[in-house]
Amino acid sequence: MEEPRFIADVMLGKLAKWLRMLGYDTLYFRETKDDLLVACAVREKRQLLTRKTQLRQRHDIQDYLYFISDNDPLKQLGAVIAHYQLTIMPPAAFTRCLICNQRLKEIGPEQIRSRLPDYVITTQKHFSTCSRCKRIFWRGTHYENMKKALTRIP
Numbered sequence: 001m002e003e004p005r006f007i008a009d010v011m012l013g014k015l016a017k018w019l020r021m022l023g024y025d026t027l028y029f030r031e032t033k034d035d036l037l038v039a040c041a042v043r044e045k046r047q048l049l050t051r052k053t054q055l056r057q058r059h060d061i062q063d064y065l066y067f068i069s070d071n072d073p074l075k076q077l078g079a080v081i082a083h084y085q086l087t088i089m090p091p092a093a094f095t096r097c098l099i100c101n102q103r104l105k106e107i108g109p110e111q112i113r114s115r116l117p118d119y120v121i122t123t124q125k126h127f128s129t130c131s132r133c134k135r136i137f138w139r140g141t142h143y144e145n146m147k148k149a150l151t152r153i154p
């Protein structure tokens with residue numbers, strides 16, 4: 001099966017970030033109107049992740065809808081991984097901007113030296129940047145924490 005792309009409804013912001021962190025193309029849909037959400041999923045051929053019970057009851061969209069029943073973002077992620085048979089730590093993990101869903105580009109420390117504190121430049125080797133929001137990412141403590149959290153997924 002081709003790797004699924006996702007669209008997460010307004011209640012699933014944290015789940016969307018987790019999926020992006022694992023490298024999965026995931027739109028986070030802030031609008032609350034169901035019709036817009038569904039139209040976007042159809043147009044972009046995305047799997048619709050939702051907590052809305054009224055969408056769960058719509059028969060026309062069940063082929064590409066996955067209803068999320070849990071409140072906890074990590075449990076939600078575990079459910080999505082199981083349902084779509086995703087890899088927990090795929091090669092693409094940590095290559096996507098958590099904020100914009102853009103693919104990150106590797107960047108050399110010399111290009112960003114002026115934008116980061118010295119301790120980051122001296123302790124980190126690999127940096128990447130998002131072409132849209134220009135944020136710089138590196139694999140610091142939050143990366144280790146996220147990796148640890150992922151091991152708790154059943």
Ligand SMILES: [Zn+2]
Nearest residue numbers: 097100130133
């Ligand atoms: Zn970004």
